Amino acid sequence: MAKAKPRPAAAILLLLIFLAAAAAAVGAGSDAETTGGGGGMVGVDGTRFAVAGGGGRPIYFSGFNAYWLMLVASDPARRGKVVAAFRQAADHGLNLARTWAFSDGGDTPLQAAPGVYDEAMFQVATVTTVTCKPKRDVLAGLDFVVAEARRHGIYLLLCLTNNFHDFGGKRQYVQWARDAGHRLATDDDFFNSTVVKDYYKNHVKTVLTRVNTLTGVAYKDDATILGWELMNEPRCDAEPTGALVQAWVEEMAPYVKSIDGGHLVTAGLEGFYGAGAHESKDLNPWGIYYGTNFVETHRARGVDFATIHLYPDVWLWGSAADAQLAFLRNWTRSHARDADLYLRKPLLVTEYGKFLWEGVAGANRTQRDYFLRLVLDSIYASAARGGPLVGGAFWQLLDGGMDTLRDGYEIILPEDRLAATIIGNHSRQLAQLSLNTGEDVEKEAAAIRRRRKSAHRNTRTQRGWSQW
Numbered sequence: 001m002a003k004a005k006p007r008p009a010a011a012i013l014l015l016l017i018f019l020a021a022a023a024a025a026v027g028a029g030s031d032a033e034t035t036g037g038g039g040g041m042v043g044v045d046g047t048r049f050a051v052a053g054g055g056g057r058p059i060y061f062s063g064f065n066a067y068w069l070m071l072v073a074s075d076p077a078r079r080g081k082v083v084a085a086f087r088q089a090a091d092h093g094l095n096l097a098r099t100w101a102f103s104d105g106g107d108t109p110l111q112a113a114p115g116v117y118d119e120a121m122f123q124v125a126t127v128t129t130v131t132c133k134p135k136r137d138v139l140a141g142l143d144f145v146v147a148e149a150r151r152h153g154i155y156l157l158l159c160l161t162n163n164f165h166d167f168g169g170k171r172q173y174v175q176w177a178r179d180a181g182h183r184l185a186t187d188d189d190f191f192n193s194t195v196v197k198d199y200y201k202n203h204v205k206t207v208l209t210r211v212n213t214l215t216g217v218a219y220k221d222d223a224t225i226l227g228w229e230l231m232n233e234p235r236c237d238a239e240p241t242g243a244l245v246q247a248w249v250e251e252m253a254p255y256v257k258s259i260d261g262g263h264l265v266t267a268g269l270e271g272f273y274g275a276g277a278h279e280s281k282d283l284n285p286w287g288i289y290y291g292t293n294f295v296e297t298h299r300a301r302g303v304d305f306a307t308i309h310l311y312p313d314v315w316l317w318g319s320a321a322d323a324q325l326a327f328l329r330n331w332t333r334s335h336a337r338d339a340d341l342y343l344r345k346p347l348l349v350t351e352y353g354k355f356l357w358e359g360v361a362g363a364n365r366t367q368r369d370y371f372l373r374l375v376l377d378s379i380y381a382s383a384a385r386g387g388p389l390v391g392g393a394f395w396q397l398l399d400g401g402m403d404t405l406r407d408g409y410e411i412i413l414p415e416d417r418l419a420a421t422i423i424g425n426h427s428r429q430l431a432q433l434s435l436n437t438g439e440d441v442e443k444e445a446a447a448i449r450r451r452r453k454s455a456h457r458n459t460r461t462q463r464g465w466s467q468w
C-alpha cells in the first residue's frame with residue numbers, strides 16, 4: 001500500500017517518556033546475549049521455516065506491520081510508542097514485525113543523499129545532557145527497534161526501499177542520479193540504471209554491516225532479523241510483463257547474500273502474476289499486469305521464500321463482497337499451490353488488511369473481523385497440514401493516540417478486543433503447531449495409526465460377536 005508520512009504526534013509528558021525510553025534502553029542492553037527473535041536464526045526447510053539450532057524446529061509466523069517503528073523511535077517524545085507496540089504484540093503472541101529499514105531523502109531521512117546517513121536514525125548515544133531534555137540526535141532509530149524486537153522475542157522482516165514515493169523509494173533514487181547529472185527517463189529506471197543500482201547496493205551494505213550500538217551485534221549477524229525484503233511492493237509500468245524487475249531481483253538477491261549469507265531474502269512482491277511460465281494473470285485484480293512475475297521472480301537465486309499481499313477491498317474497489325471473498329480464496333489458494341508445485345519455498349502473506357471506516361458500506365467491524373478470521377484460518381489450515389502458507393502479517397499495528405497514522409486499516413490491540421482475541425488465538429495455535437517437532441508428529445501419527453487399528457479390531461471383534 002502507499003502509505004502516508006507520519007507527522008509529529010501530540011507530545012506526551014516529555015520527562016516521563018524520556019525516563020521510559022531510558023529504562024527501555026537499559027533493558028535492551030542487558031540481554032544482549034539472548035539469541036534474538038524466537039530463539040535463533042531462521043532458515044528454510046522445503047516449504048517451511050525452521051529455527052537453526054532449534055533441532056530444525058518449524059516456526060510459523062503470526063505477524064504485524066508497523067512501518068513507522070524506526071521513525072517514531074528516532075523521536076524522543078514518541079519512543080515509548082515503539083516499546084508499547086512490541087509489548088502489546090508480544091502479549092498477543094505475535095512473533096514477526098515487518099518494518100522499514102529505509103527512509104530515502106525527505107524531512108526525516110535515514111539516507112539523506114546517496115551514501116549519507118543521518119546518525120539520528122541509526123544511533124543511540126548515551127544521554128549526557130543535565131537538563132534531561134532529550135535531543136533528537138542522541139536517540140535511537142533503527143538500532144532501538146532491533147534491540148526492542150530482540151528484547152520482546154519478535155523477529156523482524158526489514159524492508160530496504162519502497163516502490164512508492166513514501167519515504168523516498170524508487171523516485172528518490174532516480175532523482176539522486178539525475179541530480180548527479182545522469183539522464184534517466186522514468187522512476188522505473190531504478191531497476192536498470194547502473195548508477196542507481198550502485199546507490200541501492202551501498203544502502204544494502206550500510207544497513208547489513210551496521211553494528212547495533214545498543215546490542216553490539218552486527219545486523220547481518222543478528223538472529224532477531226528473520227530476513228531482508230529488497231523492496232516494498234515492486235511494480236514496473238515500464239516493463240509490465242516483468243522482465244525488468246526479474247533482472248533486478250536476480251542481481252540484488254545474490255548481492256544481499258554476498259554480504260549476509262545467514263539471513264533469508266525475499267523480493268517484497270504482492271503476488272501479481274506476469275507473463276512467464278506457470279503465471280495466472282487472469283487472477284490478477286482486473287486481470288492486468290503489474291510488472292512482476294510471482295513464480296519466476298521467486299525462483300531467482302538468493303530468494304528464499306515467497307510473499308503475497310492481500311487487499312480485496314482496495315484491489316477490487318467497487319466490486320461486491322462476494323466477489324472480494326472469491327478473490328481472497330482464489331488468491332491464497334493459487335499462490336499456495338504455486339509455492340508448493342513450482343517453488344518449493346515457504347509463502348507468507350506479508351500484508352493483508354480490510355478497510356474499516358465506520359459508516360462506509362462493506363467496511364464495518366463485523367466484516368473486518370470476518371476477513372481476519374478467513375485469512376488467519378487459511379494460514380493455520382495450510383500450516384497444520386504441512387502446506388507452504390505458513391504465516392502472515394496484518395497491516396497495520398498502531399498504539400492508541402497515534403491518530404495521524406490511522407489509515408483505516410489500523411488495529412489497536414488494547415482497543416479492539418475481538419480482533420485482539422482472534423489474533424491472539426491464532427498466534428497460540430501456530431505456536432502450538434511449532435512445538436510439534438518431527439518426533440512429536442511421528443508420535444502423533446503413530447498414535448493415530450494405533451487408534452485406527454484398534455478401532456478396526458474392535459469393529460471386527462464386534463462383528464465377530466454378532467456372528468456368533
Ligand SMILES: *[C@@H]1O[C@H](CO)[C@@H](O)[C@H](O)[C@H]1NC(C)=O
Nearest residue numbers: 185189192193194238239244
Ligand atoms: C531501462 O529500461 C527502460 C525501460 O525498458 C529503457 O527505456 C532504458 O533504456 C533501460 N536503461 C538501461 C540502462 O538499460
Ligand SMILES: *[C@@H]1O[C@H](CO)[C@@H](O)[C@H](O)[C@H]1NC(C)=O
Nearest residue numbers: 282283323324326327328330
Ligand atoms: C476463482 O476461481 C474460480 C474457479 O477457478 C473461477 O471460476 C472464478 O472466476 C475465480 N474468481 C475470481 C474472483 O478470480
Ligand SMILES: *[C@@H]1O[C@H](CO)[C@@H](O)[C@H](O)[C@H]1NC(C)=O
Nearest residue numbers: 321361362363364365366367
Ligand atoms: C455490517 O455490514 C453488513 C453488510 O453490509 C451488515 O449485514 C451488518 O449488519 C453490519 N454490521 C454492523 C455491526 O453494522
Ligand SMILES: *[C@@H]1O[C@H](CO)[C@@H](O)[C@H](O)[C@H]1NC(C)=O
Nearest residue numbers: 418419421422423424425426
Ligand atoms: C479464543 O480461544 C478461546 C480458548 O480456546 C476460545 O474460548 C474463544 O472462543 C476464542 N475466541 C475467538 C474470538 O476465537
